[in-house]
Amino acid sequence: MATAAALPARRDVPDHRDAFTLTMTLLAAVGVAFLAALWIFAQVLSPDQVGVATELRGTADRIDAHATAMADHGGQLLAVATAGTGVDRALWIGEARHMISDADSMRMLATRMRAMAVTLGERPEQSTRASAAALSAQSAALRADAVAATEHGRMMTEHAALMLEGARQPGSVVSIADAELMSADAGRIIDAGEGALQIAGSLDVLADRLSAMFRR
Ligand SMILES: [Cu+2]
Numbered sequence: 001m002a003t004a005a006a007l008p009a010r011r012d013v014p015d016h017r018d019a020f021t022l023t024m025t026l027l028a029a030v031g032v033a034f035l036a037a038l039w040i041f042a043q044v045l046s047p048d049q050v051g052v053a054t055e056l057r058g059t060a061d062r063i064d065a066h067a068t069a070m071a072d073h074g075g076q077l078l079a080v081a082t083a084g085t086g087v088d089r090a091l092w093i094g095e096a097r098h099m100i101s102d103a104d105s106m107r108m109l110a111t112r113m114r115a116m117a118v119t120l121g122e123r124p125e126q127s128t129r130a131s132a133a134a135l136s137a138q139s140a141a142l143r144a145d146a147v148a149a150t151e152h153g154r155m156m157t158e159h160a161a162l163m164l165e166g167a168r169q170p171g172s173v174v175s176i177a178d179a180e181l182m183s184a185d186a187g188r189i190i191d192a193g194e195g196a197l198q199i200a201g202s203l204d205v206l207a208d209r210l211s212a213m214f215r216r
Helices: 002-045 052-083 089-120 132-168 176-215
Strands: none
Touching (some): 052 176, 089 132, 132 176
């Protein structure tokens, strides 16, 4: 009987398809679960995407960029003010010298941050020499430099405002463009100082974690 023989065969076909669909669904689910586990594992192992040394070097670069802008500007201002005969000549010669000397201080600060990047490395807590006390000391030193950079930025903002006021006076040796350039760069040094403060904060967190580990 042809019809009777065909019936079981028809039943086989859907069964086979169901098994295939079920297997593929299970495989996909296992794959998704595996990827999710990998992702969670990666998050636990490296909660911070960027290492401490990279963050410190990035901040040092920004401070150096500001120091260069300030030294260049101070040099130009000194040349213009020295050659000028304006009423504010002496004031701007003083300001220019101050800028050049401040640029040196900022460069030293950036140099200290690069040295700290070498000492701490990307993951300071994984170093064999890491101790809570050492990390706390580094954090305190960095915080002091960060505050100095931020305060310098605030002083630069005031300096730029003073320059702008001076530039508006007839016969002044400084230009409005110079003042605006300084004002824009003051923001950059404040950002760098705030970035360094955050790094100091993350060092404190690491120091706390280390001391908690040894307390047990
Ligand atoms: Cu400056």
